[in-house]
Amino acid sequence: MNQDLQQIKKAKSGDTGAFAELYRTIYADLYRFALYTLKNPADAEDAVSETVMDAFSSIRKLRSEDSFRPWIFKILSVKCKRRFLEYSSQPDELTADIPDGNSIHDLAEGIDLRTQFFRLKNEERLIISMHVFAGYSSREIAGILHMNANTVRSKESRALKKLLEQLSDSDRKER
Amino acid sequence: MNEQELLNKIKQTAEQEVIPETLMPQQIHKRLIRVKKTRPITQFPIKKAVSSAAVLLLFGVLSIVAWKTGRISPDKKGYVLENDTTTDNSVPAGASGPQRNLKFSPPDSEKDETAQKPSIEPKANAGELYKIAANYQEVYDVLQSSFELHQKYRAESNTDGACEKSAEDTVTEYSKNASGAEQKILYSTTNLQTQGVDESDSIKTDGQYIYTIAGATLKITDTFGGKLKPAGAITPDLDASDHILEFYIDQNMLFLLVQHYETTITEETYYTDTDEKSGVIPLNSCDKIASFDANSSTILYTYDISSPANPILAGTVEQDGNYYTSRKIGDMIYLFTQQGLNADNFNGFIPCINNEKIPCGNIYISEKGNEGFLISSINVSEPDKILDKVMLVHNSVNVYVTTDAIYLYHSDYQAADTLTKIAKFSIDGGIINAVNATSVKGEIFDTFAVNAYQDTLRVLTTLYDQNGNTDNHLYILDSELNLIGALDGIARGEEIYAARYLDKTVYFITYKDTDPLFVVDLSNNTNPVVLGELKISGFSEYLHFWGKDQLLGIGYETDPDNGERKGLKLVMFDISNPMDLKVIDSLVLKDSLYSPALYHYKCALADPSLNLIGFAAEYSNNNAAYNVYSFSNGRFVPKLSETLQDSQYISYESVRGIYIGDTFFIVCPTEIKSYEMANGFRKLEHLDLTD
Numbered sequence: 004m005n006q007d008l009q010q011i012k013k014a015k016s017g018d019t020g021a022f023a024e025l026y027r028t029i030y031a032d033l034y035r036f037a038l039y040t041l042k043n044p045a046d047a048e049d050a051v052s053e054t055v056m057d058a059f060s061s062i063r064k065l066r067s068e069d070s071f072r073p074w075i076f077k078i079l080s081v082k083c084k085r086r087f088l089e090y091s092s093q094p095d096e097l098t099a100d101i102p103d104g105n106s107i108h109d110l111a112e113g114i115d116l117r118t119q120f121f122r123l124k125n126e127e128r129l130i131i132s133m134h135v136f137a138g139y140s141s142r143e144i145a146g147i148l149h150m151n152a153n154t155v156r157s158k159e160s161r162a163l164k165k166l167l168e169q170l171s172d173s174d175r176k177e178r
Numbered sequence: 179m180n181e182q183e184l185l186n187k188i189k190q191t192a193e194q195e196v197i198p199e200t201l202m203p204q205q206i207h208k209r210l211i212r213v214k215k216t217r218p219i220t221q222f223p224i225k226k227a228v229s230s231a232a233v234l235l236l237f238g239v240l241s242i243v244a245w246k247t248g249r250i251s252p253d254k255k256g257y258v259l260e261n262d263t264t265t266d267n268s269v270p271a272g273a274s275g276p277q278r279n280l281k282f283s284p285p286d287s288e289k290d291e292t293a294q295k296p297s298i299e300p301k302a303n304a305g306e307l308y309k310i311a312a313n314y315q316e317v318y319d320v321l322q323s324s325f326e327l328h329q330k331y332r333a334e335s336n337t338d339g340a341c342e343k344s345a346e347d348t349v350t351e352y353s354k355n356a357s358g359a360e361q362k363i364l365y366s367t368t369n370l371q372t373q374g375v376d377e378s379d380s381i382k383t384d385g386q387y388i389y390t391i392a393g394a395t396l397k398i399t400d401t402f403g404g405k406l407k408p409a410g411a412i413t414p415d416l417d418a419s420d421h422i423l424e425f426y427i428d429q430n431m432l433f434l435l436v437q438h439y440e441t442t443i444t445e446e447t448y449y450t451d452t453d454e455k456s457g458v459i460p461l462n463s464c465d466k467i468a469s470f471d472a473n474s475s476t477i478l479y480t481y482d483i484s485s486p487a488n489p490i491l492a493g494t495v496e497q498d499g500n501y502y503t504s505r506k507i508g509d510m511i512y513l514f515t516q517q518g519l520n521a522d523n524f525n526g527f528i529p530c531i532n533n534e535k536i537p538c539g540n541i542y543i544s545e546k547g548n549e550g551f552l553i554s555s556i557n558v559s560e561p562d563k564i565l566d567k568v569m570l571v572h573n574s575v576n577v578y579v580t581t582d583a584i585y586l587y588h589s590d591y592q593a594a595d596t597l598t599k600i601a602k603f604s605i606d607g608g609i610i611n612a613v614n615a616t617s618v619k620g621e622i623f624d625t626f627a628v629n630a631y632q633d634t635l636r637v638l639t640t641l642y643d644q645n646g647n648t649d650n651h652l653y654i655l656d657s658e659l660n661l662i663g664a665l666d667g668i669a670r671g672e673e674i675y676a677a678r679y680l681d682k683t684v685y686f687i688t689y690k691d692t693d694p695l696f697v698v699d700l701s702n703n704t705n706p707v708v709l710g711e712l713k714i715s716g717f718s719e720y721l722h723f724w725g726k727d728q729l730l731g732i733g734y735e736t737d738p739d740n741g742e743r744k745g746l747k748l749v750m751f752d753i754s755n756p757m758d759l760k761v762i763d764s765l766v767l768k769d770s771l772y773s774p775a776l777y778h779y780k781c782a783l784a785d786p787s788l789n790l791i792g793f794a795a796e797y798s799n800n801n802a803a804y805n806v807y808s809f810s811n812g813r814f815v816p817k818l819s820e821t822l823q824d825s826q827y828i829s830y831e832s833v834r835g836i837y838i839g840d841t842f843f844i845v846c847p848t849e850i851k852s853y854e855m856a857n858g859f860r861k862l863e864h865l866d867l868t869d
Binding site for chain 2: 019020022023024026027030031033034035038039044048051052055056059116117120131134135136145149150151152153157160161163164165166167168169170171172
């Protein structure tokens with residue numbers, strides 16, 4: 004039997020350890036997803052925290068044939084989207100104050116990519132995050148965001164092209 | 179770097195992020211243990227309504243946000259939420275509280291409704307795709323099975339109503355000067371997808387006044403005598419989270435669309451903080467959690483603006499759901515909204531239009547779906563009344579509206595080959611009724627790839643096979659959507675980027691490394707023929723006919739060797755001889771990255787009669803400008819490039835270039851600037867709209 008299925012079964016019966024074990028396999032991606040979508044570490048932390056608590060309290064509703072990963076990412080996606088709505092009602096732009104990453108090596112390039120990624124629009128970051136970190140297909144993204152899959156594909160492709168432009172441009176400036 | 183490499187790079191870069199300590203699995207585990215301990219085993223808290231009793235939550239919960247109130251600790255990390263607030267056993271609070279968990283039984287009033295208001299005539303099925311529900315139970319059954327098919331997280335709700343818009347022909351119109359003078363003034367109108375089918379926008383003019391949505395107010399500016407003078411404002415009665423969407427103007431009437439959210443706040447007690455002894459750091463020092471239930475609806479306000487200083491509200495209709503789009507054809511307004519049909523709650527919830535539940539005879543069901551797609555018609559002479567209405571239980575459809583039909587289409591990925599499913603509804607005199615439905619191979623990638631002409635519907639699709647190879651198709655359907663002609667295997671390996679139909683001809687752009695412009699003769703419906711093809715570098719995303727013999731493309735220039743984008747590009751094609759297509763001129767905007775006109779047709783100004791091409795562009799130095807060109811003697815000639823203020827409040831998608839007579843205006847939600855066209859676009863006036 005699939006180990007995940009066993010863990011899900013246990014977690015559904017209220018086994019916190021089993022739930023934590025499931026969480027262990029995805030928490031890093033959950034945080035990366037939230038950070039790259041929301042740009043703000045404190046908000047990302049809150050969003051993941053809420054997601055986990057929501058997921059634990061409603062895991063009874065998870066059917067065992069559903070995979071845990073897409074399910075919990077869906078909760079997080081919806082939370083991120085909702086935060087965008089809250090942002091849009093706030094007058095001041097939430098500036099990202101991101102601490103540096105773990106390793107000092109290769110950071111210059113990474114920080115530039117992140118900086119440029121954060122210049123993308125909310126929706127663009129959300130779509131790319133859903134693809135990269137949650138591993139959703141464009142069809143699944145379309146379902147969660149209530150969009151047409153074509154629209155998702157074209158938005159993502161456009162965003163990536165924009166990002167590439169920005170990167171090559173900022174690269175050029177550096178030289 | 180290609181897209182996949184970039185995605186990998188993003189992933190790798192993100193792996194350098196430090197995960198906060200509080201999110202480590204062991205920390206989370208501790209919190210879970212604590213939550214479990216402190217929460218009563220029965221997990222159904224009793225709700226205490228703290229909202230005004232006047233707030234009626236009639237329908238299913240659209241969305242739920244829980245946040246903490248009464249937080250004492252400033253520690254942001256002490257944020258523990260229990261969001262299990264709408265479990266099935268929750269108790270509605272008071273008579274006005276949510277009734278959403280009651281089992282459905284048709285109330286008497288509903289029988290009365292249907293008795294009083296029989297449908298104008300029974301609705302027909304849309305082929306096999308959408309069928310009229312025999313009763314509400316059938317609707318619930320669809321929701322139920324969709325729910326089981328796809329476990330739906332209950333908080334998911336807000337749909338992207340406004341994200342799917344497209345645009346087309348700027349129509350130049352002669353009109354009577356609103357000031358009553360007999361002289362005729364040319365002025366610009368919203369760029370539309372279909373001539374004769376008006377579309378709402380956030381900025382419009384009637385030849386004298388400029389109407390601009392500026393936040394929670396619609397501002398009316400008088401341009402008479404070349405001045406910019408505030409002439410009036412419309413401020414609808416909005417709740418805090420409501421916002422103005424778009425509007426129409428028609429002579430003395432203004433039709434304003436507003437997104438409204440009905441909200442209730444309920445507060446509930448979860449547990450008290452008694453777990454200090456365990457040594458776990460208290461993560462939550464409060465015991466109350468407020469939950470926020472929102473139910474959205476779209477409101478159409480009709481105003482008499484005979485006196486702009488004194489607009490009079492003439493009528494209101496309200497339709498459940500998030501705004502999707504709308505159209506105005508003559509005196510008839512069609513309103514499209516999307517309403518989530520809460521999966522936790524699929525027995526007992528039918529959306530309302532003008533406070534009337536949609537009768538089951540007006541509900542179309544398909545195999546599955548958890549969204550209601552609502553369409554209503556309103557005759558502007560009776561702005562309080564809904565003339566007709568239907569609801570489709572179906573997720574995500576695209577809309578194409580002609581003067582006599584609504585086409586709803588979506589991609590279906592279930593078959594081996596992706597299909598586009600199309601349903602046709604007639605809209606004779608505002609009465610909406612299904613004609614038929616069909617499916618064709620491939621997907622519609624461009625808003626303008628679908629077009630009705632006389633008794634036919636022409637559709638251009640791109641089909642991706644299992645290996646990612648593409649093939650493009652053209653289908654011609656008759657008025658009942660029966661297939662009468664097809665052209666397969668066009669531009670294998672490429673994808674359709676932009677299309678335009680001109681009567682019996684279609685021009686379209688496909689792209690992979692170069693940009694072939696294809697022209698296909700459709701005069702024989704059963705046998706469409708490729709007439710010509712022209713390959714140039716780059717690709718166009720938006721096409722606009724420029725007189726009879728020319729076609730304007732707005733897109734990107736690319737490096738033919740590696741596909742790298744080199745900036746926005748304008749191109750003018752000579753299409754006078756379809757067998758011999760030519761490029762007359764092209765122009766690449768230096769350092770430009772993006773223009774909203776590529777994907778939002780309302781952002782494009784293309785007017786051959788006044789020789790104006792206008793659009794906003796963003797540049798690599800982070801600046802943006804509104805640019806105006808003319809096309810003279812076979813050349814694109816720059817006329818104006820006005821820097822746009824970089825403002826976090828204003829998206830460049832909301833900037834419009836319009837003209838009235840000899841004056842050109844750049845309008846955005848915060849300001850209007852005017853220019854004298856005859857005098858080298860000399861700057862005239864400036865009006866701040868933020869006051």
